[in-house]
Amino acid sequence: MTHRTQRLSLWASLLSLCILMTACDDASNKDVSTQSTTQLKIDEVSKDVSGWPRTLMTSHGPVTLTKQPTRIVSTSVTMTGTLLAIDAPIIGSGATIPNTNISDDQGFFTQWSECASKKGLKVLYQTEHNAEAVIRENPDLILISATGGDSALKLYDQLKDIAPTAVINYGDKSWMQLAKVLGNFIGLEENANILIDTFNQQIDQFKEVATLPPQPTTALVYYRDGTGGNIWTSESAQGQLLTQLGFTLSPIPDSMRGDLSMGKRNDIVIASGERFPDALTGNTLLLFATEPPQEAMVKNNAYLAETPAILNNSIYAVGNDTFRLDYFSSSNMIQRLTNLFKKDKHALTSNP
Structure with missing residues (x-):
């Protein structure tokens, strides 16, 4: 075999090895991507480098959104306040008993009643959870609280086949932590961060004067x-x-x-x-x-x-x-x- 032939053979072997290593690297990257989703902790969000899809790990398993939602329904009147604060595209919400010391005539909490009115937020039901009312709104994301009096967990099996349905526990979180989770999941992380920064200024100001x-x-x-x-x-x-x-x-x-x-x-x-x-x-x-x-x-x-x-x-x-x-x-x-x-x-x- 000539030296030229030997060199060509060596280059061919190296090329084959590089192709094999690249294929292994691609397979490894795909495994890591899949593994990162399955190994998410509850309330953690993974997202594609392009921004979508995004997956939130919940107590009921992972929930994936292929694109940013535009018709969010909240079955939790508590979570609704945080959704309104980060300017989420929420179209309907469950409500509590109307006309109490904490609620308006629709059953929305008084602290964000005015904001809900300006946004045209629809009352789906008051206190008694109603799957049909949720389904009629044709949501592309449904949110359910894991605990509390406004938890609609009993509807989960019925709603999860209608649209992506995420069960989130707000009982162990500050509203800021909840805003982070929701913002990361629905693509409004910048809104959540700005809101939290604004609120932290209020905290700092309180410490200065109190x-x-x-x-x-x-x-x-x-x-x-x-x-x-x-x-x-x-x-x-x-x-x-x-x-x-x-x-x-x-x-x-x-x-x-x-x-x-x-x-x-x-x-x-x-x-x-x-x-x-x-x-x-x-x-x-x-x-x-x-x-x-x-x-x-x-x-x-x-x-x-x-x-x-x-x-x-x-x-x-x-x-x-x-x-x-x-x-x-x-x-x-x-x-x-x-x-x-x-x-x-x-x-x-x-x-x-």
């Missing part, structure tokens, strides 16, 4: 009959926001954590009956989902007379709209806390 009441703090929804309350944990949206504002949440005794009458939840601990006073360990009580008149009811509850916050006379209501926190109600809450605890009454103007 003097906190005696710490630590117990945050709760107080039962009007005085027999107990639902205490927000550090995993709740309420607890997370308070922590961001500089409050320290008071520890909840382990003996309080046995009541599962509302299902297994990480955001609240139910304290009632004989155990109720023992759960109020904070030097300050913040009363959620209520207005200032209830402060006197708590102070006058003889059953709680020896709790630290009563002895400190440090009890504050933070507003009816704080039972479900979104951008709108969270901003309202910060303004109320500012009015209560600001060093200088003129240091903070109205919310942006």
